Amino acid sequence: MQGDLSRLRNFVWPHQDDPKERLLLDPIPQEEMNQIMLRPMMKAGPGYWLTVVLLALVVAGALFGYWFYMIRWGMGVAGIRRPVGWGVFIATFVFWIGISHSGTFVSAILRVFNAEYRRPITRAAELMTSFSLLAGAIFPVLHLGRPWTVYYMLPIPNQRLLWDNFQSPLSWDLLAITTYLLSSTIYVYLPMIPDLAMARDRTKGWRHVLYKLTSLGWRGLEYEWHYLHKTINIFAFAIIPIMFSVHTIVSWDFAMAKQIGWRSSIFGPYFVVGAIFSGVSAVIAVLLVVRKTMNLQYFLRKEHFEALAKLVLIFSFTWAYFFFNDYLIEWYGGEWVGHQLLTLQARGPLAPFWYTMIFFNIVVPWATLWSKKVRQSPTALFFIALGIQVGMYMERFIIIPGFLQRQRLPFDWGEYNPRPVEFSIAIGTLALFCLLYVLASRVIPLIPVWEVLEGQLSHSRRRIGKTVVTSVAELE
Amino acid sequence: MSETKTGHKWTMIVDLDRCTGCQACVVACHAENNVPTVGPEEVGMGRSRHWIRIERYWDGEYPDIRARFIPIMCQQCAHAPCEPVCPVFASYHSDEENLNVQVYNRCIGTRYCANNCPYSVRVYNWFDPYFPEPLEQQLNPDVTVRYRGIMEKCTFCIQRIKRAEDAAQAEGRLLHDGDVVPACVQACPTKVFTFGDRNDEHSEVAELARSRRGFHVLEDLGTDPSVIYLKGGESHAG
Numbered sequence: 001m002q003g004d005l006s007r008l009r010n011f012v013w014p015h016q017d018d019p020k021e022r023l024l025l026d027p028i029p030q031e032e033m034n035q036i037m038l039r040p041m042m043k044a045g046p047g048y049w050l051t052v053v054l055l056a057l058v059v060a061g062a063l064f065g066y067w068f069y070m071i072r073w074g075m076g077v078a079g080i081r082r083p084v085g086w087g088v089f090i091a092t093f094v095f096w097i098g099i100s101h102s103g104t105f106v107s108a109i110l111r112v113f114n115a116e117y118r119r120p121i122t123r124a125a126e127l128m129t130s131f132s133l134l135a136g137a138i139f140p141v142l143h144l145g146r147p148w149t150v151y152y153m154l155p156i157p158n159q160r161l162l163w164d165n166f167q168s169p170l171s172w173d174l175l176a177i178t179t180y181l182l183s184s185t186i187y188v189y190l191p192m193i194p195d196l197a198m199a200r201d202r203t204k205g206w207r208h209v210l211y212k213l214t215s216l217g218w219r220g221l222e223y224e225w226h227y228l229h230k231t232i233n234i235f236a237f238a239i240i241p242i243m244f245s246v247h248t249i250v251s252w253d254f255a256m257a258k259q260i261g262w263r264s265s266i267f268g269p270y271f272v273v274g275a276i277f278s279g280v281s282a283v284i285a286v287l288l289v290v291r292k293t294m295n296l297q298y299f300l301r302k303e304h305f306e307a308l309a310k311l312v313l314i315f316s317f318t319w320a321y322f323f324f325n326d327y328l329i330e331w332y333g334g335e336w337v338g339h340q341l342l343t344l345q346a347r348g349p350l351a352p353f354w355y356t357m358i359f360f361n362i363v364v365p366w367a368t369l370w371s372k373k374v375r376q377s378p379t380a381l382f383f384i385a386l387g388i389q390v391g392m393y394m395e396r397f398i399i400i401p402g403f404l405q406r407q408r409l410p411f412d413w414g415e416y417n418p419r420p421v422e423f424s425i426a427i428g429t430l431a432l433f434c435l436l437y438v439l440a441s442r443v444i445p446l447i448p449v450w451e452v453l454e455g456q457l458s459h460s461r462r463r464i465g466k467t468v469v470t471s472v473a474e475l476e
Numbered sequence: 477m478s479e480t481k482t483g484h485k486w487t488m489i490v491d492l493d494r495c496t497g498c499q500a501c502v503v504a505c506h507a508e509n510n511v512p513t514v515g516p517e518e519v520g521m522g523r524s525r526h527w528i529r530i531e532r533y534w535d536g537e538y539p540d541i542r543a544r545f546i547p548i549m550c551q552q553c554a555h556a557p558c559e560p561v562c563p564v565f566a567s568y569h570s571d572e573e574n575l576n577v578q579v580y581n582r583c584i585g586t587r588y589c590a591n592n593c594p595y596s597v598r599v600y601n602w603f604d605p606y607f608p609e610p611l612e613q614q615l616n617p618d619v620t621v622r623y624r625g626i627m628e629k630c631t632f633c634i635q636r637i638k639r640a641e642d643a644a645q646a647e648g649r650l651l652h653d654g655d656v657v658p659a660c661v662q663a664c665p666t667k668v669f670t671f672g673d674r675n676d677e678h679s680e681v682a683e684l685a686r687s688r689r690g691f692h693v694l695e696d697l698g699t700d701p702s703v704i705y706l707k708g709g710e711s712h713a714g
Contacts, residue, residue, distance in 0.1 A: 074624035075585065076602030081522040083596045085587030145585020145601065145625020152564045152584050162565070162582070170563035170586055257592045258557050258697065404591060408694055409548070411531035412596035414522040 020461070021303040022117040025470065027456045028298070034198055037445050040294035041199075044442055055435035063428025066421050067142055075145050079419040083412050084404040088422035089143040090253075091396040092429060094271075095278070096136025097177070097250050098392060099433075102279030103129030104184060104243040106308075108236040116459070116472075117307050119451045120299040123195075124290055125283045126188035127444065131436040132282075133181045135429040140173065142425065169252045176249040180242055187235045193218050193228065195445040210443070247275040254399065260337040261330065261403035270322040277315035277361070278392035281385035284308050286437070288382045290446055299447045302376040309375040312388070316365040323361075323395075340406045349415065350402045353394040360391030483572040485702065486632050486656075489670040489684040490547055492708030496666055497530050497545035504663030505549075508633060510619045512605035525599050527630040528660055535709075544709065547668065549660070550597045550630035551693065551701030552576050558589035558598065566627070573637065574702065578628055585625040594694050598629045632671075633658035653679040674702075 020026065070077050080087040103126035110118035141150050153164050153174055164171050197218035200211035218224060251271035254262040264270075284305060291300040330338045345354040364387050368374045375381065401416045440446075461468050505511060505528050514525055528549035535542050556576045558567045566583035569576055590598035604624045607615065615621060618635040622628050633656075640655040653672050661669040672681035681704075684690070689706040692699075 074601070074603040076518075076523070076624075080587075081602075082524075082590065082598075082600070083522070085591040085600070143586070145587070145627075146583070149584045152582065165560070165563050165565045167560040168563040168588070169561065170588060174563070253588075257561065257588075258594050259591060407596055408594055409531065409596065411533070411548075 020470075021301050022307060023455055023459050023470065024120065024299070024301070024452055025456065025459055025461055030453060033298075033449055033453065034202065036296065036298050037195075037447050037449050038199060038202055040296070041442050041445065042203075048438070048442075051438055052435065055431045055438065058431035059428055059435055061428075062424040063138075063432060066424050066428070070142075070421060070425075071147060075143075077419065078422050079417050080401070081414055081416065083407050083414055084401045084416040086143070086404065087401040087416060088397070088418045088426055089139050091393065091400045092426040093136050093139035093143075094250055094396045094400070095393050096132045096139070096429065096433070097247060098271075098275035098278045098396075099132040099282045100129045100136065100180070100184070100279065101243055101247060101272070101275040102132075102283045103127065103188070104239055105276050105279060106283055108187070108239050108243070111232075111236045112240065115307075116455055117304055119455045120447050121283065121287060121304055121308070122451065123188065123192065123444075123448045124287055124446045126184065127437065127440055127446070128279075128283060128286055129184045130181070130188055131433050131440070133177065133184065134436065135433040137177055137181065138429060138432075140170075140177075169249065169256045172249045173253060176242075176246045180246045183235070183239050183242055187232075187239050190228065190232055190235060191448055191451065192444065194220065194450040195448060198449060199445060207443075244272055247272045259403060260335065260406065260408065261341045261399070264326055264329070266322060266326055266329075270319075270326060273315060273318045273322055274392060274395060277312065277319045278388060280308060280315060281312050281388040284312065284381055285385040285389070288378050288385075290441065291378075294441065294446070296447060299452060302378065305378065305381055306372070306375040309369050309381055309384075312385070313365055313369040316361060316369070316388075320362050337406055337408055341403055344402070344406060345398060350398055353398050353402065357391045357394035357398065360387040361395070364388075483574060483675070484637075484651075485574045485674040486552070486637065487672060487674040487681045487685060488549075488552075488632070488658075488661075488703045489681050489690075489706060490703060491668050491670070491684075491706040492544070492546060493706065494666040494668045495530070495545040495547060495708070497532060497543065498665065499530055500663045500665060501528050501547060501660035501669070502526050502530065504659040505630070507614065508616055508619070508659035509631070510605075510615050510621050511599075512607055513611075514603075518602070523600075523602050527597075527599060527628070542709075546693075546705070547660075548595060548597060548693070549703065550576065550632075551595055551699065551703045552630075552632060554700035554702065555698060557592045557594065557697075557699060561588045561592050562586070563588075573634070575632055575634065576629075577631065577634065580620055580622055580626050580628065583626045585627065587627065589627055594697055594699065598627050601626045601628065651676075 078087065078089070103122075106118060106125040107122040111122070141147050144150060152162075153171065155164050166172075193215055196211045196215035197220065200208060200215050203211060248268040248271065251267040255264055255267035257263060287300055287308075288305070291297060327342070331342055344350045364384055368380065368384060374384075401418075405416055406413055458472060460471050462471055463469075505526070506513065509527060511525050511527055514523055518524070528547055531546045531548050533544045533546070535544050552575050554574070556567070556569065559569055559576065562568070563586065564582050564584055566579045567576065567589045568579060585600070587600060590596070590600060601622050601624045605621055616635075618639070636658060637656050640651060644651045644655065651673065653676060656671060656673075658669075658671055661671045670680050670684055672679040674682050674685055676682060684706065685704050687706055690704045691707060692701045692703070693705060
């Protein structure tokens with residue numbers, strides 16, 4: 001009996017994680033923390049400027065250059081054709097809107113559920129939301145035949161009483177995306193105010209002026225903190241349904257249509273899960289670059305990436321579940337055109353995309369991310385995360401231009417071959433996203449220092465008997 | 477609202493037994509509606525601009541094989557899938573004529589209507605139109621020349637409908653059956669097409685619409701098209 005008890009007392013759970021690393025429970029002086037964040041922001045070497053110039057050139061040439069070329073000559077310079085009315089442009093649009101779910105998911109959902117490890121990674125993820133929305137929002141304008149008439153879609157009161165058609169999923173799209181862009185921008189700005197004030201007090205020159213303006217006279221008084229916490233909380237709850245609605249509505253662009261392969265009632269959650277899947281893995285890739293280039297190893301530890309990698313694995317499972325559902329029902333339904341689509345994916349021209357998608361979205365995450373060693377290896381995670389981006393892009397490509405190639409009347413079938421203009425514009429928006437992020441990394445503190453500090457203050461480690469236990473104090 | 481008796485219900489009857497696949501209707505439509513030709517490369521890419529096309533299907537195996545032709549133009553659906561998806565009401569339903577009309581000036585070119593058309597009859601202006609000499613001399617003044625970035629499709633020659641209506645009004649009479657003759661109907665040497673107002677119970681189309689050979693293309697979709705095909709070959713009984 002006595003022997004049993006002592007064995008029990010000395011028992012260590014084999015997989016018990018020590019939260020010390022995730023929660024950064026090795027505090028350093030506050031000023032040192034501020035400086036870790038501010039130092040890389042002040043430093044912009046030749047490598048940085050070279051990156052900026054290169055990205056700006058790509059944006060100017062590949063995106064805007066080709067866009068003007070397309071405006072001048074017409075949509076015909078792209079590879080789209082009858083019956084494939086939407087091609088690489090709309091696939092890339094859905095891709096970017098998918099990436100935009102990263103920030104809200106990591107930040108708002110983890111905030112609402114009090115996942116404490118989120119603290120250092122929220123801001124970098126939220127910024128991705130805003131920038132990828134900007135990159136994505138270009139496409140609905142760009143893919144128009146007459147982009148100069150885009151304002152016809154806006155409900156502007158006018159003399160001829162012409163309104164936009166609220167029955168059209170494209171009108172819903174417009175409303176959803178503008179709402180999301182607006183709310184996510186406010187949501188990234190609010191928690192930034194104390195950090196901007198911190199930067200204001202430690203900078204000179206134009207930065208000081210900028211931070212003074214943007215920190216809105218923040219002094220750190222108690223009632224300011226009280227209001228800030230309250231507002232962030234309201235926004236965190238409010239932005240979650242917006243996030244779900246945005247990608248559901250994007251999926252309705254397809255699910256509402258009569259096209260075989262599109263008209264599926266599962267598309268809403270399927271797209272939302274796919275968006276979060278690609279979004280969270282994009283956060284991993286971007287955070288790894290940020291950590292490396294800005295020396296933020298103190299804030300971003302391998303335990304954070306491990307936690308995100310677990311999320312990625314869970315969403316890979318969920319995505320595969322929806323994918324299987326969608327596939328099975330099309331196959332079981334036995335409609336002739338539906339079977340043509342499945343053949344197109346398994347053996348036809350879509351096969352390379354289809355197998356790439358399955359490889360990167362299912363095979364690679366399932367084969368690797370169960371291992372703690374892989375989840376804690378930055379290099380492995382970086383490539384797995386990039387692979388998921390490729391896989392999810394393939395998914396969008398298959399669903400949009402891929403499925404449009406097969407119609408009910410076989411006479412109307414057509415093969416879609418994207419042209420350089422389309423690839424170049426898609427790459428141009430990638431460069432735009434990177435450029436915005438690279439520029440912002442020198443102006444916006446990418447780590448919410450005050451939130452990290454708050455986390456450190458609210459957690460303490462106590463020794464109880466032989467074990468060390470982390471205890472939490474509610475600050476609010 | 478297919479049941480309304482207000483206005484007209486313009487209807488096309490296509491008798492598949494009569495079609496020889498000669499494409500005269502296609503040429504007539506190009507000439508009447510200022511539809512440009514686009515050249516072999518673009519046609520090879522699936523960017524032919526025909527508002528009406530002859531779909532050819534092979535029936536049987538060589539040597540016991542025969543070609544079947546089916547002219548496909550805009551079906552002028554009563555429940556048109558292209559209409560609700562347009563964000564700017566460019567694709568819109570005319571209650572007066574019971575036609576699906578396209579407002580060129582309003583169209584911003586999202587191509588959503590074309591994606592959602594199960595008949596793939598909507599034609600997009602990929603580039604500015606080009607009429608090689610002397611074709612630019614024969615443009616129809618009653619029809620707009622459409623520029624790049626705009627969706628268009630068969631209108632049932634709405635300019636001819638309007639002209640006939642104006643003439644009838646000027647003469648102070650109602651429209652007679654046969655007053656309106658779209659270009660494809662006029663050009664067809666084998667009289668495949670019959671065009672008229674189905675709301676007029678004594679019209680020829682109202683008669684033919686009751687035929688037991690009649691069917692709609694992709695009828696199961698519930699689009700309720702205004703084009704009625706009469707079965708051809710041996711497949712019909714009576």
